[in-house]
Amino acid sequence: MINNYLYSSYKSFILVFLLSLFSFTAFSQDIPSEPAAISAGEQLFNGNCKACHRVNQKLVGPALAGVYDRAPSIDWIKSFIKNSSAVIASGDQYAVNLFNEYNKTQMTAFTSFKDQDIMNILAYIKAEAGKAQAGPDGGGQDGGAPVPPQGGDTAPKYLNIILIGMVIILILLVIILGFLISAIKRFLDQKTLTEEEREVVHSPITAGSITRSPGFIFAVTFIVAALGFKTVINGLYSVGIQQGYAPKQPIAFSHKVHAGQYEIDCKYCHTGVMKWQSATIPSVNICMNCHNQIKSGTNTGEGEIAKIVRAYNENKPIEWVRIHNLPDLAYFNHAQHVNVGGVECQTCHGPIQEMDVVRQHSLLTMGWCIDCHRKTDVNAKGNAYYDKLVELHNKTSKQPMKVEDIGGLECSKCHY
Structure with missing residues (x-):
């Protein structure tokens, strides 16, 4: 009987041990340390996280060094990265405190990330956490190498x-x-x-x-x-560079007359420049707001204004020829630059108010854009969004905050 009892206890012990081992194997999630995982995590971090986070210092969000120890669990980190709004809305105290601490800044939801992607990012963060940040010798943040200057020519x-x-x-x-x-x-x-x-x-x-x-x-x-x-x-x-391109238009519209002589605001005709990605080409209706009264030459049916009136009467759009073309792989948002950044039209388009025939003034190459991001100061006055960024920047640099300092050189900003 004693032997049976011992045997039963032994089986129970083995069963509990195996269950514990299975639970540990199934639910513990060790952060990988393989070079391949760290390299994959670095690419994901630079492409998706670096605009708001650094490993060893605060930026828009918290410094990520040790996040795997501070957070409630690895599973919590995965849920928060994939949909932070849902975690905060659930009332999770840690998530709510984090949200309030960082001025209620909403983190982007990375729903496309797989669990392994997040583990790779954590592997990169853990590998970088112990490294010293680059000093004032020109190195990139978190030990990254300085970005080499680029230019179109x-x-x-x-x-x-x-x-x-x-x-x-x-x-x-x-x-x-x-x-x-x-x-x-x-x-x-x-x-x-x-x-x-x-x-x-x-x-x-x-x-x-x-x-x-x-x-x-x-x-x-x-x-x-x-x-x-x-x-x-x-x-x-020179492939893809169209600097100086000035195609003939169906109507000889003169910016020198409209924007120069009569000082018509560019935003009046290009209505999308403050709101959308595209500045938009003005419709015939916008032209007719003025040319209902200004009809020089329309009696004879000749002249450029007559062409506008004819298009309006026939309800046909004017087939303007596009001058400034960016490749499909590049994303550019006019509203972000004009409305938020305060960039003048002439910065990219040249002295448009002096052009009878509009031409492409700038290179519009990637090197040209990057050079601008390196040189342009961020206009943070009166915009509370930048307060935390300016505060953090001023702690580490005496130079004005440039566009590159807020992620202006991140590939995913223009290519995604």
Whole structure:
């Protein structure tokens, strides 16, 4: 009987142990430490989190170092990242306190994240938590490398410098070679030479002998090849760049007359510039707000205003030709720049009030945009959204806060 009791207790112990082991295996979630997981987490962090968070310092949201220890659980972190609003609305005390602490700033819901994605992000945060942040030597935040300067025409400029340098070197080599030949001739003149040798030494240099020489052929071939290579590279770098593009429009609308002479506000015609991604092209109805009264030339049916009236009467849109084109992979929001950033139209479009025919004034390349984000100060006055950002920025820098300091160089800002 005792043996049966011991056997039963032993089975119970084994069962409890196995259940405990299963529970630990099933519900414990160790943060991965593999380099592949950390690398994947870094990409996800930089693309989705870095605009509002840093690992070792507060930004819009809290510093994330140690978040896996502070939060109630890993499962809680997953739920909060996927839908923070739902967690806060549920009354979760930790979530509510966090929401109130950071000025009730709503975190973006990352519903597309898988559990493994979140674990990879935590792996990256844990790996970075112990690293020292880059100092004032130009390094990026959280130990990131500084972003190299970019520009639309950087490579062609460097090619010009390289080619000029090579040409200078060739000229110096020719001069040095001339001195060497002269010195050798003087040296040989002091020697006893045969008549045949003397003819070779003192043979006249003619255009024919120069053009047939291997050195000259090499130099010409090199220069032609270098110029051809530079032309090809310049051509490749100009693909997609339409600076100066000024297509003929169906109606010869003059910005010089409307925006310049009559000082009509750009926002009156381009109504979407303060509200939407697109500035919008004015409809015929907007044109007719003025041209119901201003009808010069409409009696004869000739002139540009007559074309507007005809389109209005026939209820047909004017088929304007688009001038400023961005690739489909790039996102640009006019309202964000004009309404929030206070950017003037002329900053990107040039002296539009002086143009009879509108042309693309700026490069509109990625390098051009990035350069602007690096140089442009954030206009934070009167906008409470920036108060916390300005406070944090002023603790670490004496320079004005630039667009790049608030995520203006993050890839996902323009490409998503």
